[in-house]
Amino acid sequence: MQHIASWSGGKDSTASIILAHEHNEPLDLIIFSEVMFDENTSGELPEHIDFIKNKAIPIFESWGYEVKILHSQKTYLDCFHHIATKGKRIGRKLGFPMSGRCLINRDCKMPQIRKFLNEINEEFTQYIGIAVDEPVRMERIANSGNKISMLEKYGYTEQMAFDLCKKYDLLSPIYDFAPRGGCWFCPNAKYAELKHLRTNHKDLWDKLLKLENEPELIGHKWNILTNTSIHDWEERLYWEERQISIFDFI
Secondary structure (H helix, E strand, O other): OEEEEEOOOOHHHHHHHHHHHHOOOOOOEEEEEOOEOOOOOEOEOHHHHHHHHHHHHHHHHHOOOEEEEEOOOOOHHHHHOOEOOOOOOOOOEEEOOOOOOOHHHHHHHHHHHHHHHHOOOOOEEEEOOOOOOOHHHHHHHOOOOOEEOHHHHOOOOHHHHHHHHHHOOOOOHHHHOOOOOOEOOOOOOOHHHHHHHHHHOHHHHHHHHHHHOOOOEEEOOOEOOOOEOHHHHHHHHHHHHHOOOHHHHO
16 A cells, blocks of 8 residues: 655645654655646746755655656646637637636646556555645545545644644745745736736746737636736736835825
């Protein structure tokens, strides 16, 4: 029986590994599936992937755990530039995915995890980072058979998981400006995340602006549900940067 931890680098899955370490739970392998924007650019925020590769993984390996980074054959740009072959929009690029549901997670992250797990030729138990105060998510794994939540086993809430990661100095820097992790091109990103991206990673921000200018896109705006474009955000953040208070003026 192998014991494998699915790890995103977020507080819950990181706390699960810490709990396994603290309580001498069996743990043979940690897997991290990295979504890629293109062949050379990570879909993870630079701060987060740096935390993953240069801080967390070395610590986990010093504890004696093997860590494997998985990559899908598909990148975000592969999905973006995919040409529709059915329906009224045949011949056009799919463009930006529908917000609300994480289609990139479906197409560029989970398939590689499933493929890896399906190729294991022995029984395995999968550790999943779900806290006790997430009943809906917990219900989904209740009858899965081989999935276990370390946080549930040891009675950890999301806040307790956060505190545990902080105690071990294993809290991703994404929590300095966002309540959750995610790809930097995620259409569900909130104001603070978008402002951080534009302020600190203008090269990545400009990639989104450039994509939105491409012709013949089915998903022609960054967030189709809210009818919001990256250019809308660019204008808003541009003018916010240039606002001055009455005290500055005086």
